[in-house]
Amino acid sequence: MRKFLPAFLMALMGGVALASPVTFIERAPYDETGIDVAVDQSALHGILPEAELTDLVEAGRRLFNTHFTTNDGAGRPLATQATIPTHFKHPREIVFQRASGPDANACSSCHNKPSSGGAGDFTANVFTSEGTESADFDSVDPQFSNERNTNHMFGSGLMELLAREMTGDLHAQRDAGFAEAMKSGEPVRVDLVTKGISFGSISISPNGVIDVSQLDGVDQDLVVRAFSQKGVIPSLRMFTLNALNAHHGIEADERFGAAMTGEMDFDGDGVINELSPGLVSALVAYQATLPSPLPTPFDNSEWNAMAKQGSAVFAEAGCASCHVPALPLYDLKFADPGPLDSAGTLAAGDVPEPALYDLSQLDWVAALPRDENGDVLVPMFGDLKRHEIADDRTSHFGNELMSQGFVPRSTFITAELWGVADTAPYGHRGDLTTLDEAIRAHGGEAAASRDAYADLSEDDRNALLTFLKTLRMPQ
Ligand code: HEC
Ligand code: HEC
Numbered sequence: 451m452r453k454f455l456p457a458f459l460m461a462l463m464g465g466v467a468l469a470s471p472v473t474f475i476e477r478a479p480y481d482e483t484g485i486d487v488a489v490d491q492s493a494l495h496g497i498l499p500e501a502e503l504t505d506l507v508e509a510g511r512r513l514f515n516t517h518f519t520t521n522d523g524a525g526r527p528l529a530t531q532a533t534i535p536t537h538f539k540h541p542r543e544i545v546f547q548r549a550s551g552p553d554a555n556a557c558s559s560c561h562n563k564p565s566s567g568g569a570g571d572f573t574a575n576v577f578t579s580e581g582t583e584s585a586d587f588d589s590v591d592p593q594f595s596n597e598r599n600t601n602h603m604f605g606s607g608l609m610e611l612l613a614r615e616m617t618g619d620l621h622a623q624r625d626a627g628f629a630e631a632m633k634s635g636e637p638v639r640v641d642l643v644t645k646g647i648s649f650g651s652i653s654i655s656p657n658g659v660i661d662v663s664q665l666d667g668v669d670q671d672l673v674v675r676a677f678s679q680k681g682v683i684p685s686l687r688m689f690t691l692n693a694l695n696a697h698h699g700i701e702a703d704e705r706f707g708a709a710m711t712g713e714m715d716f717d718g719d720g721v722i723n724e725l726s727p728g729l730v731s732a733l734v735a736y737q738a739t740l741p742s743p744l745p746t747p748f749d750n751s752e753w754n755a756m757a758k759q760g761s762a763v764f765a766e767a768g769c770a771s772c773h774v775p776a777l778p779l780y781d782l783k784f785a786d787p788g789p790l791d792s793a794g795t796l797a798a799g800d801v802p803e804p805a806l807y808d809l810s811q812l813d814w815v816a817a818l819p820r821d822e823n824g825d826v827l828v829p830m831f832g833d834l835k836r837h838e839i840a841d842d843r844t845s846h847f848g849n850e851l852m853s854q855g856f857v858p859r860s861t862f863i864t865a866e867l868w869g870v871a872d873t874a875p876y877g878h879r880g881d882l883t884t885l886d887e888a889i890r891a892h893g894g895e896a897a898a899s900r901d902a903y904a905d906l907s908e909d910d911r912n913a914l915l916t917f918l919k920t921l922r923m924p925q
Contacts, residue, residue: 471498471728472505474512483521487512489728494805497783503735503807510736513729515566517555518698520545520719525552526699528718530585531578533692534794535701535711538586541718545699549577549595550587552699557733560600560697564923567740569873570600572880576697579852596850598679599880603686604869604923605742606677607784607809608828610686612645612777613676614789616834619644620672627654642672645777647833667835669855673790674834679878681836681863682855684790686734691795700724704796727796734786735807741814743869744829746922753916760917763910768899772864774833778825782810814924831867831921837895844893844900849879860894869923885918886911 471493475486487509498506518524525545530536546552553576558566560574577595579585587594620642627640631654642649642665650666662670669675677683683692694700699717702725706716714722747754764770785804791797798804809815819827840848840860848860862878875881876888892900903911 470502470505472502472509472732474509481521482519484516484518484524485513485522485725485729486516487729487732489726489732491726491728491731491801494728494731494786495801495803497806497808500811503739503811506732506735507739509729510732510734511566513733514557514561514736518700521721522700523717523719523721523724524555524699525719526695526701526717529695529699529701529706529716531696532585535706535716536585537716542586547588549590550579550585551577551696553577554697557693557697561602563600563602564872564925567603567737568923569602569869570880572599572875574600575880576600578696578854592849592851596852596854597879599875599878601679601865602869602873602923603737604740605828605830605866606686606740607738607807608742608779608815608826609676609830609834609866610738610788611781611784611809612779612828612830613674613684613834615780616644616647616674617672617790620649620668620674624652624654624660624672627652628658628660630654631656632658642668647774647777647835649835667837675790676834676863678854679862679865680854680857681834682857684792685788685795686737687730687787687791688795690730690733690737694725694730702730703727704730704800705794710794730796731786731805738784738786738807739809739812741812741924742818742829743921743923744818745920747920756913756916757920758917759910760913760915763906763914764917767902767906767914768896769903769914771899772833772835772837772896773831773867775831776819776827776829777833778821778823779828780823780825782815782826783808829868831870832864834863836861836863839892839894839896841893841897844891844897846882846891847877847893867918867921870921871919872923885915 471490473488477483477486489509527542528537530538531551554560560570561567563569576598577590578598579595623640623642627638631638635656637653637655639651639653641651649668651664653661673684675681675684677689683689691702691705694702701717703723704727708714784807787796787798787801787804789798821827838861850859853859875883877891882888882891889903
């Protein structure tokens with residue numbers, strides 16, 4: 451049930467357990483606090499009833515669009531943008547700073563094309579630095595940070611579920627190989643394939659040592675990390691915590707609270723308990739339930755015929771080997787916290803029982819096609835795998851100077867093309883204005899496919915571009 455409470459009543463009732471996990475707060479006009487919802491994390495466990503999920507998603511939608519103020523704890527004079535809580539060596543004097551952040555007031559300040567949760571213009575680019583040494587940069591020079599364009603979260607709940615299933619498959623294959631090597635006393639080679647995507651192989655010797663030199667496109671722990679254009683973040687929850695701190699200077703309790711850092715006010719802005727685990731859950735629920743983009747026909751039959759031809763050209767030119775049109779998903783229950791969350795992010799082991807959001811009850815999920823096994827076909831046009839995408843001849847995507855997560859500099863996760871018709875500009879830096887430029891910029895593992903595109907007849911090339919223009923965002 452939905453409840454509205456004035457802020458002063460909320461304060462009086464502090465700690466009293468309420469039936470619904472979500473409370474919407476009515477703030478007085480002079481109360482310049484942005485956050486106007488409260489969520490009781492302890493009430494989020496097991497399958498969440500549909501009405502409560504609806505409330506939670508609405509709470510997350512409001513938070514995603516909230517302009518955080520200093521009353522909420524915006525700003526971080528003593529904390530850097532780093533994932534691991536890190537102090538600046540000297541307190542920051544300016545609250546907002548376009549290069550190393552905080553650089554925005556709301557999540558939707560950047561994620562807004564064509565609507566909240568969407569992609570962003572070049573103006574919404576972010577300068578990300580994994581290293582803590584250079585976290586205080588005030589320049590956009592690439593020697594200090596990697597510049598990234600804003601991507602969208604539509605369909606991201608299904609993406610994270612796919613990554614969890616793929617990780618489960620890879621771990622099961624590794625464990626079976628391990629058991630076989632122990633039993634047989636012989637080295638065992640395991641080909642790692644999940645949902646038709648190959649991640650290379652590992653060799654396991656009978657003494658338990660694993661040779662990972664033939665791994666391809668995934669980390670050595672075999673966790674498929676779907677998020678960030680680098681493919682180094684495993685969950686919406688972890689990304690959300692990073693973003694809250696980096697972009698807004700809002701430090702979530704589960705990462706920056708006294709239990710983790712030993713400090714009540716780690717970022718030194720005078721506000722404590724800036725964002726509860728329940729509010730992080732609301733942000734995750736909102737993003738995880740954003741509808742997936744779907745191929746959308748034109749009103750014009752001639753263009754639809756061209757798009758159909760273009761879809762075949764897309765496959766023939768080798769595009770579909772990385773931009774796989776759809777991956778099958780077996781389980782539609784989204785657990786939060788999820789199995790891939792780890793230290794610094796509320797994890798499954800930190801709660802008595804994770805909440806389960808049954809995405810199959812959402813209308814847009816029910817409308818997705820299924821394969822012969824009944825698995826939902828997630829129309830992502832991606833493979834959740836990292837590829838070397840630049841070489842000496844075609845070096846555009848090799849522009850970054852800093853490796854992130856020890857992933858080579860010109861290696862990126864395949865951009866999911868769902869919604870690509872509405873998410874210009876393109877490329878991880880957002881410096882390509884047309885699809886044609888973005889395709890011609892492919893090098894490295896995609897060199898042959900890029901050349902195939904360049905060699906197409908004008909008719910086939912136009913057909914391919916027309917097909918990509920059917921990949922619309924939900925309007
Ligand atoms: C200043 C602009 C900006 C703001 C504000 C911002 N983001 Fe982002 N977001 C980005 C950029 C840029 C990326 C791509 C990052 C990369 O590739 O490394 C991104 C990526 C993401 C992703 C990963 C999507 C994917 O498919 O890889 C998530 C999740 C996300 N943001 C959530 C949030 C949340 C939640 C907030 C608010 C707390 C937020 N963002 C605020 C710019 C922004
Ligand atoms: C070897 C794998 C691979 C192949 C083959 C491949 N791509 Fe890509 N594609 C990628 C990766 C990785 C990116 C992300 C590049 C970046 O921004 O760093 C990408 C990015 C893109 C983008 C930009 C998306 C955006 O939102 O910025 C488009 C468009 C695209 N590819 C289309 C194609 C087409 C069309 C083909 C076939 C001619 C193709 N790709 C072949 C891996 C591949």
